[in-house]
Amino acid sequence: MKNIGIDIGGTFIKAAIVEGRGKIVLSSKTPTPKNGQEIPKKVIEIIEELTGKAKIDISEIKSVGIGVPGVCDTKKGTIVNCPNIENCKSIEICKCISQRFGVDAYIDNDANCAALGEYTVSDMKSESFVFVTLGTGVGGGIILGGRLLRGINSAAGEVGHIVIKQNGERCNCGRRGCWERYASVTALVRQAKEAGFTGNVSGRSIFADRAKGNKKADEVIKQWLEYVAEGICDMVNIFQPEEIVIGGGISREGNIILEPVAEFAQKYSIKDTNSKRNTKIRISKLFNDAGVVGASFLYTQN
Ligand SMILES: [Zn+2]
Numbered sequence: 001m002k003n004i005g006i007d008i009g010g011t012f013i014k015a016a017i018v019e020g021r022g023k024i025v026l027s028s029k030t031p032t033p034k035n036g037q038e039i040p041k042k043v044i045e046i047i048e049e050l051t052g053k054a055k056i057d058i059s060e061i062k063s064v065g066i067g068v069p070g071v072c073d074t075k076k077g078t079i080v081n082c083p084n085i086e087n088c089k090s091i092e093i094c095k096c097i098s099q100r101f102g103v104d105a106y107i108d109n110d111a112n113c114a115a116l117g118e119y120t121v122s123d124m125k126s127e128s129f130v131f132v133t134l135g136t137g138v139g140g141g142i143i144l145g146g147r148l149l150r151g152i153n154s155a156a157g158e159v160g161h162i163v164i165k166q167n168g169e170r171c172n173c174g175r176r177g178c179w180e181r182y183a184s185v186t187a188l189v190r191q192a193k194e195a196g197f198t199g200n201v202s203g204r205s206i207f208a209d210r211a212k213g214n215k216k217a218d219e220v221i222k223q224w225l226e227y228v229a230e231g232i233c234d235m236v237n238i239f240q241p242e243e244i245v246i247g248g249g250i251s252r253e254g255n256i257i258l259e260p261v262a263e264f265a266q267k268y269s270i271k272d273t274n275s276k277r278n279t280k281i282r283i284s285k286l287f288n289d290a291g292v293v294g295a296s297f298l299y300t301q302n
Helices: 036-053 093-101 110-121 185-194 203-211 215-239 249-253 255-268 287-296
Strands: 002-008 012-019 023-031 061-068 071-073 078-081 089-091 104-109 129-134 138-144 243-247 280-283
Touching: 002 036, 002 110, 002 287, 012 036, 012 287, 023 036, 023 287, 036 061, 036 089, 036 093, 061 093, 061 110, 061 287, 071 104, 078 093, 093 104, 104 110, 110 129, 110 138, 110 243, 110 287, 129 215, 138 215, 185 203, 185 215, 185 249, 203 215, 203 249, 215 243, 215 255, 243 255, 249 255, 249 287, 255 280
Parallel strands: 002 061, 061 104, 129 243, 243 280
Antiparallel strands: 002 012, 012 023, 071 078, 078 089, 129 138
């Protein structure tokens, strides 16, 4: 059985035909239209191209799932508003796709899709699962009892906006001191600049400097990882999930990120000290493919 996953980003639309438990048959990457209202037409073109190249008839596709970088209505199948794409408001995208191809179409926000992707490829078969992605901001998705936690406006799981420092750094959401202002890659870069790093500083460059033995880079990363760990520990205390996955491009650094964060969470989370059961924390398996793979599994949630 095959499904199509579409991951709409501010710059590119990624698409993939996915089969089994997350195997990508064929994928593509297309620039996102400047005018958001043109997205349904573009997505239809992408699906035609992809199935054409893969020599797959549309009747072999069970469903199409779409991830969007903003607010959507999962019940109506509409994009409500994507602030990073111009004129991307009130779009009946699922209806357009269903009518064109005669398949079921589903929608959710990109972080929920990524969470669902990582959840589906996990070997643990856990019932409770939290996904946290470290990038420009800190995003997340929560799965409880095998179901995505969507909340009353399909906007639950915005873990980046828990406040870890009252009157701290100002956040785009209107409050101050949100976790993402300290634990995102954007924050890591800011912290490095505050420590005296100049020029083209990126998350990758700071980790590269650390690997070369730069002490200042090591200190900056240690401090940043404490911020990451504070929030992860909150996730353990609130949900006590079987599994937490850390994703985003920076998670490719692997154990350098995972070990100190897991150690912190293990030390400070509330638990029965006699129990051997602990939340397992691991790094993403899908990295940049989590969004498309997860979108292709949206049919399991509807
Ligand atoms: Zn915020």
